[in-house]
Amino acid sequence: MVIILKDGTSKEDINKLIEQVKSFGVEAKLTEGVGQTIIGLVGDTTRINRSKIQANKNVDRIMSIQEPFKRANRRFKQDDTIIQVGNAKIGGEVLTMIAGPCSVESEEQIVGIAKEVKKLGATALRGGAFKPRTSPYSFQGLELEGLELLKVARAETGLPIVTEIMSTDMIDVFEKDVDIIQVGARNMQNFDLLKQLGQLKKPILLKRGLSATIEEWLMSAEYIMAGGNENVILCERGIRTIETYTRNTQDLSAVPVIKKLSHLPIIIDPSHAAGKSWMVAPLSKAAVAVGADGLIIEVHNDPTNALCDGQQSITPEQYADLVEKLKVIASVVGKQMN
Amino acid sequence: MVIILKDGTSKEDINKLIEQVKSFGVEAKLTEGVGQTIIGLVGDTTRINRSKIQANKNVDRIMSIQEPFKRANRRFKQDDTIIQVGNAKIGGEVLTMIAGPCSVESEEQIVGIAKEVKKLGATALRGGAFKPRTSPYSFQGLELEGLELLKVARAETGLPIVTEIMSTDMIDVFEKDVDIIQVGARNMQNFDLLKQLGQLKKPILLKRGLSATIEEWLMSAEYIMAGGNENVILCERGIRTIETYTRNTQDLSAVPVIKKLSHLPIIIDPSHAAGKSWMVAPLSKAAVAVGADGLIIEVHNDPTNALCDGQQSITPEQYADLVEKLKVIASVVGKQMN
């Protein structure tokens, strides 16, 4: 942390401030020059009450240097986190493939798709039961009934199931029934939900918020991990930018950044990022090439009649074709698919 | 709604699609030309399952024309909504002033500030009890104890209290104890929370999300209103943009836009937008000049020792000075202050 002082701060006030920050147990060193005085701090600066320092009348501003996340930080855990889900591993040298429809619609639909993607080597089945929709008048998912259908599909195929939680009220149900609990982009900073998920042992798939920086995203992972649950899978699903042709802009550069800053696995959701089915294949190839640990893709056997997001779903045939190409690219970056 | 068809769609497929959309009870008219065919739809197009239409193989894309919000829409309710809180009214010709500290710290602090701002004509007292913090390691508020202290301050001054709810678990407590329930920017699309707040009668102060469009913000209001609670106060607190000098960019143009699109009152939070106390006064003046229905401002008797956001709080003296200037500007735009 660096404290930039206002011009004309007295020697006495500077010394008082240095004493104050040292009381938090950090090292502080003054650098003075014409028209500028700064205090450099090193050590565990997360202990410092920033608000108090910033409100000091002699402080112009504060700049952070240290990353504010600890448990998610690769600096403190060098090895990749590998998360066990049923028989599958997520992270490390594995390329995880999660596939399934936007929302669960019927037993026939979800079981049918589950069988198709299982055959093609998918690691897990996705499917929305509780749907976060911008409009209260849109289809909100089959809710508990949808969850039951996902369980049927799991029983038939052995695939672990991934589905989104929308409320702390549902935590008990999800802990019992769901294999990977998804936190949606809109709830990435629903801190109360994150805290309660931190009490579980279940893997959490944490989607990046629409305008969340990588640091904020890792801080949300930190909320879960601080509670004791270190099984966090990050998922990039596009950020909101000035481009309006695509629904969101897939930030693939987040992959090498996360790999540098954190030991957590990161997967890519090209379906929601682009919002267009014909962009899913090229973005998936790019995601694997850039080093992602996996993909979560919307696959629907009948996109034209899907109850939601049909325009961004690919068919099992397109999915099969894509998988073949991803295998070659995976080999270039040292990853293996099922 | 306008459906843009792909080149080469057959007459038969076009007719089938027109029949399909008409089955939702809307008017549909075809416009054909060289290299382009579109279908114009009018009526209540919110009834249409957009996903199905978008996934149709002949559909290039869909463009919305109608605003998707109904109860929040000025088209369907011309008069300004005026919300009663205790003896105070919010909306219409009233300029509402909500003031208080970032977080409740002690009885002395909150009661002291409450008395100061009451004297200066404030309509309500703000103060955080449950605090949404980016880091799990930061001060999270005094929680229930903070709520008790707010009630003491209310008892001493008669000021209604405004404080943020972070979880559906707290709805009963907030319904009983809080006068205006605040939904924070990070929970603007926590749809489960919005739905449950829609079951109450209490006024809801709905902050705009960091990257929410005005339409999305009104759709979140719609979630609350669809449940039966029409007492929604919108609050602009800055959006995330490319500018990094200010914490967020206050979007004052949202005020005339909201006034055109909706009948709901809108207030401005300059403290969180700028993140710097010296910007609170100019932004507050601009907010009143642009036509806002009120302000929510962080006031602290001792910013240097505030437990959070001290750098953006103004003192009661600065607040008093500001109020005098706002009165003149309010008169230019047809508003009255207490």
Next chain:
Amino acid sequence: MVIILKDGTSKEDINKLIEQVKSFGVEAKLTEGVGQTIIGLVGDTTRINRSKIQANKNVDRIMSIQEPFKRANRRFKQDDTIIQVGNAKIGGEVLTMIAGPCSVESEEQIVGIAKEVKKLGATALRGGAFKPRTSPYSFQGLELEGLELLKVARAETGLPIVTEIMSTDMIDVFEKDVDIIQVGARNMQNFDLLKQLGQLKKPILLKRGLSATIEEWLMSAEYIMAGGNENVILCERGIRTIETYTRNTQDLSAVPVIKKLSHLPIIIDPSHAAGKSWMVAPLSKAAVAVGADGLIIEVHNDPTNALCDGQQSITPEQYADLVEKLKVIASVVGKQMN
């Protein structure tokens, strides 16, 4: 400037780096701690070749502390810059009003509008002769003929003229004929143009780029000032954000920021920011309330038949009405209008 070193950098390498930066004539002080080492630099750090330091294998990253602009910096010139244009002054306690059509269309049009706005106290006449249009197929302005018509309007009313330069090829013509040379948002970082304008004495109205930070904008002013021309007027015309209802988002918080960082005058263009005529009046009032030094507004006697931007132009009647209200607000913030 602060240099953050990589973990494990040797004492020797640290000392070598400190010698290297000291050779640029700045003070450097080391702060060491567990897992983090930083070097704080004060003095004229703009002399340092940042690229070389950043590419050093031991450097994790660099953080700037000092503002990179010098001549535009209020730190080095406390008093407001006041720019003389004909009999008018821009900056200080004056509220400047620049008005006129988007583009010059005919002698009758430009002279007619000039007379109207002159009567209402305008300081200068705006009008586009060379128009930057997104499409090569749109009307590109009357070009040199438009400039001649502006000169006629100036001769008839005495109003100085403001118009946009699009190319260095036109510098001689603009120097001779134009009173305030406008640099458009799209050319804000056309550095060659800025350098050549720095050789003139004419006032330059420098619009903010669509996604330019305040710092970059001031650096573009610095380009002009570094050449010797200190007559720079900054103009905020909205930035591109996630909001799409308005054409751009007017960043009114830029006004207090510029006032703090720089001594240059700043005016607001509400017409281009919002792109809607009904938003011009509220945004103008807000601009004056927030402390701007003036406004540049599109006024057209017949918006429906304007050759460009008719939808954002107000009529002379609307302008007259607005001016009355601005006078009251100006008095609150210590400004005077003609």
Next chain:
Amino acid sequence: MVIILKDGTSKEDINKLIEQVKSFGVEAKLTEGVGQTIIGLVGDTTRINRSKIQANKNVDRIMSIQEPFKRANRRFKQDDTIIQVGNAKIGGEVLTMIAGPCSVESEEQIVGIAKEVKKLGATALRGGAFKPRTSPYSFQGLELEGLELLKVARAETGLPIVTEIMSTDMIDVFEKDVDIIQVGARNMQNFDLLKQLGQLKKPILLKRGLSATIEEWLMSAEYIMAGGNENVILCERGIRTIETYTRNTQDLSAVPVIKKLSHLPIIIDPSHAAGKSWMVAPLSKAAVAVGADGLIIEVHNDPTNALCDGQQSITPEQYADLVEKLKVIASVVGKQMN
């Protein structure tokens, strides 16, 4: 194009408006319903003066349907454009590799790097002679001397040279000496420069502006093509978003979008997007996987002593290693490298 009318527009006014738009030679069809009336237009709507329609007092707003670009539009030219540069082709099944230093520093430097990258199969040599720098006090390039050194490197290796033009004043020199003329991101909407480049036959490498939408970028290509020069190569170099860890956010989804909308080749610049050398390799692999026609990469033999952007340059060794991996990925997407 769709015209949305205001509520309560009279039959007569509607008919007048329909006549008006039909006079531009397009088809117009009315769709009426309760509370909403729209006019659908098809045909060459670029002929319509939008400004006039938008300013019509009965018009609520206009929505575009047709892409505004013509010559750049794949709709009107199905086959990929392939651009000949010396013996090399850019576009189609070729994967173009352009490599070289940020700026030309000396004969030894530029010739040395040119030989290295030539050996590794590069298609062309990049190197800045005129540098667009945010600060007037930064190194501005060797200018004409740098251009001479690039010519020496070309003579020694046979590699065509790519370098940036900053001003229309330099067009004659660039036409004579440069093989591919680069337009930088900051000049993407320097329309005067684009128009003059449209008069040449030389290939133009058009970088995307920092906050340019894909449509605006293609409209800038259209400016060049409208003048007669159809040799435009698009180059994505990152857009400005809310993420601040990377210098810009590489928008790889732009590649499939451009491929759908246009026949022009598109290459990726990972060096400027990320601003960090360790991200160049993963982003390059992703760029090839997503379907780009090539890469432009900063390669420097001594990044630590580079005069600019050393932190984002890779060494010839790293470049060689990358090329091997790209060959495999290229084969998956049907591309061939030298």
